Amino acid sequence: MDYSQYSVVVVGSGFFGSVIAERVASELERKVLVIEKRNHIGGNCFSEIDPETGIEFHTYGTHIFHTSNEKVWNYIHKFTEFNNYFHQVLTTYKNKVYQMPINLETINQFYNVNLKPFEVDDFLAKEKAKDKIASPPKNFEEKAISLIGRPLYEAFIRGYTKKQWNKDPKDLPEFILNRLPIRKNYNESYYYSRWQGIPKDGYGKIFERMLSNPLITTQLNTNYFDIKDKISKDAILVYSGPLDQFFDYKFGKLEYRTLRFESEVHPYEDYLGTSVMNFAEESVPFTRIHEPRHLHPERTYGQKTLTIKEFSSLDDGTNPYYPINDEKNSNLVKKYREEAQSLKNVYISGRLGDYKYFDMHETIASALGLFEDKIRPSLKA
Ligand SMILES: Cc1cc2nc3c(=O)[nH]c(=O)nc-3n(C[C@H](O)[C@H](O)[C@H](O)COP(=O)(O)OP(=O)(O)OC[C@H]3O[C@@H](n4cnc5c(N)ncnc54)[C@H](O)[C@@H]3O)c2cc1C
Known part of the structure; x- marks a missing residue:
């Protein structure tokens, strides 16, 4: 391979990477080389077909596309159509199923009351006051209790957070909890985005189409x-x-949380009745179960189903x-970013390069921005 070309x-x-490659090839008609260490394209959005059930699943965790950014929505439509999947999250606690994020249905069901939206603030204020948390809260637990009161925190947040971080929420800093959205109505849509859905032909096809220009290797x-x-x-x-x-790693290693998945095939057409179910209790070792068949309501799958813990x-x-956006990692990122800025013709970005959690639409918007602001001008010059 002649890399110098x-x-x-x-x-x-x-x-x-795929957005940058696609833009450079189709807009500027320049040759681009894409280097990928894995044996497939698509990064963490990659999807596969389960051989036993024929059900498509997302290898690195369920990915729901959603955005309110019209530019991103128009751009992604060049490569795929979306189905009408609508994302909703449920959680199981003590053998009962509740809506997440916490909404009026969750509160009414949990407390066995029938509050109206305008009564929620007063109700929760009384719950919060019972704990007398000093301001500012000292840790994750105190912050959560100060936002929603102890009973809801202990049922829906404590165990789940402990499983996510492998740490007691008392030992987690308060700043990792920016907000705990409480909905004072029955809205059960997980996202507020203007558009959402799953690519009709799967994520893999998007990347194949993006990288199909003959100028891209x-x-x-x-x-x-x-x-x-x-x-x-x-x-x-x-x-x-x-x-x-x-x-x-000259200044040290950045830390991450990761996920591990366990798949199971069941002899039923439907196991969960939904695409994702959280498990709030600490005694259940996993955080969620996914059932990917529900991501494609437009498809006809067979009599068996696949679940992923x-x-x-x-x-x-x-x-x-x-x-992990704590002080130690944030300081390291700052040092690395200073180094990165001194490099010429090198752009380090994306979720790993920026060390930031980005949803897909944010990643696409960021790549489109880099292309327009930096790459197009420097290749035209
Ligand atoms: C569990 C999970 C669930 C998510 N769910 C959603 C969701 O529902 N909705 C949503 O909008 N977003 C979701 N996201 C976010 C989404 O995955 C990211 O926005 C997106 O993957 C970021 O794209 P990227 O190109 O920056 O990174 P990646 O997809 O990680 O791609 C980086 C690529 O670089 C390659 N690479 C790294 N180092 C090298 C090297 N040295 N040499 C060659 N190749 C290398 C990697 O193999 C990888 O393929 C989720 C993320 C996770 C982790």
Whole structure:
């Protein structure tokens, strides 16, 4: 492979890298090389077909596309149509099923009352006052209780958070809890976004179409760090891998939470009755069960169904999923970002490069922005 022929090299074929590659090839008609260390394109949005049931599932966790950004919605429509899937989340606590995020139905069912929307604030204020939490709250638990009161916190937040972080919420900083949305009505849509859905032909097809331009070469099973010396020094490099790895961890490693999945096939057409069910209690070892057949209500699947249990843990460096935005990691990111700014023709971004949790529409918007603001002007010059 002659790496020197490419004026743009993109590391990573997730949404960030694929948008950049697609824009450079179709808008600027330049050759682009996409390097991907995995054996497939699409990054964490990759989906597969379960061989036993024929049901499509998302390999790295269920991905629901949603956005209110018209530019992103128009852009993604060049590569896919969406079905009419509507995302709703339920949670099981003590053998009963409740709506999440907490809404009027959750509150009424949990307390066995029949509050009206205008009565919720007073009701919760009395619940919160019972604990007399001093302001400002000292930890996650105090903050949660100060927002929703102890009973709702202990039922729906405490056990789930402990499983997510493998830490008692008393030992978690208060700032990781920005807000606990409480809905004072019966709205059960998980997202407030203007548009939502699942790609009709699956996520894989989006990436195939984005990278199908003959000016784009995609090299799978290739780690950038193994070939970086072969890339032309004049090429623009867009790197969407881990920020700390780019600098050989010189200031230290950034920490992540990760997920582990366990699949099961059941001899029923429907097991959960919904696409995702949270399990709030600490005694249940997993955080959620997914049932991917519900993501495609427009498809006809067979008599068996697939479920996937989700377990949460700290990442050992193999599967970085969710950044941990505590003080230690934020300070490290600052140092790495300062280094990154001194590099010429190198753009480090995407969810791993920015060390930020981005939903897909935010990743796409960020890549479109980088293309317009930096890459288009520098390749035109
Ligand atoms: C469990 C989970 C569930 C999610 N659910 C949703 C959801 O429901 N809705 C939503 O909008 N968003 C969701 N997201 C967010 C979504 O996954 C991200 O917005 C999106 O994947 C970010 O794209 P990216 O290209 O930045 O990163 P990635 O998809 O991670 O792509 C980065 C790519 O770079 C490759 N790479 C890294 N290092 C190297 C290297 N050295 N050499 C070569 N290749 C390399 C990786 O293999 C990977 O393919 C979820 C995320 C997670 C973790």
